[in-house]
Amino acid sequence: MLIESMATSLVVGKVRGGKLENIGKVQIRGWYFFVLGFIIEFTSVYLKMKNIGIISTFINKYFIYVHSLSYILIFIGLILNFKNKSMILVFIGTLLNFIVIVANGGRMPVSPEGLKTAGLISNLEMLKNDMIITHTLITDSTKLSILGDIIPLSKPYPFPKMISIGDIFLGLGIFCFIQGAMTKKGIFSRKSKMIRFEYKKR
Incomplete structure (x- = not known):
């Protein structure tokens, strides 16, 4: 979802007369919070999967706390x-x-019915066998399932997958961020080539 949002926004940005090089000029405050958060996230998931000695044992025992720490760092970066x-x-x-x-x-719940609709049968089987450490199937005991991966994107969508309500906000935010960076103006700006607001005197 995020990759598609980025790619789509880049294309739309070019159509609107934006410049790719403008993205590199964007000033991100506290960028190191994002970097550290992603490093902790991917490292912890990797170690949990590989089961490497005492470090993996620690990660397994406190995974939800390590997972939360990575999110908190990202939250700080976003707030800044x-x-x-x-x-x-x-x-x-x-x-x-x-x-x-x-x-x-510490796991994102996924709708089994949605997986079937999206044609992701192999993913469904892997989740049934507890082979994906970052996700779990929605059951009667799942909490806040409405916020889980319950929205199937099936064919003809080129990359069938399951997404959440949160993913939609994420995708929209990234799309708007790239638009603003490339064109130096928001999508709903009065000067925007995408949406124009014209006022006529009566």
Whole structure:
């Protein structure tokens, strides 16, 4: 979802006369919070999967806390950049995903019916066998399942998958962020080539 949002926004940005090089000029406050958060996230998941000695044992025991720490760091980075309104959308999406993940022991719940609709049968079988450490199937005991991966994107969508309400906010936020960076103006700006507001005197 995030990759598609980025790619779509890049294309739309070019159509609107934006420049790719403008993205590199964007000032991100507290960028190191994002970097550290993602490093902790991916490292912890990798170690949990590989089961490497005492470190993996620690990660397994305290995974939800390590997982939460990575999110908290990302939240701090997003809050520091609230001046950019698109970051608020990203924050909302990340927060919604974080809430449901924490409520379910550190895993994102996924709808089994949605997986069937999306044609992701292999993923369904892997989740049934507890082979995906970051996700779990929705059951009667799942908490806040409405915030889980319950929305199927099936064919003809080129990349069938399951997404959450939080993912939609994330995708929209990233789309708007790239638009603002490339064109130096928001999608709903009066000067925007996408949406124009014209006022006529009567």
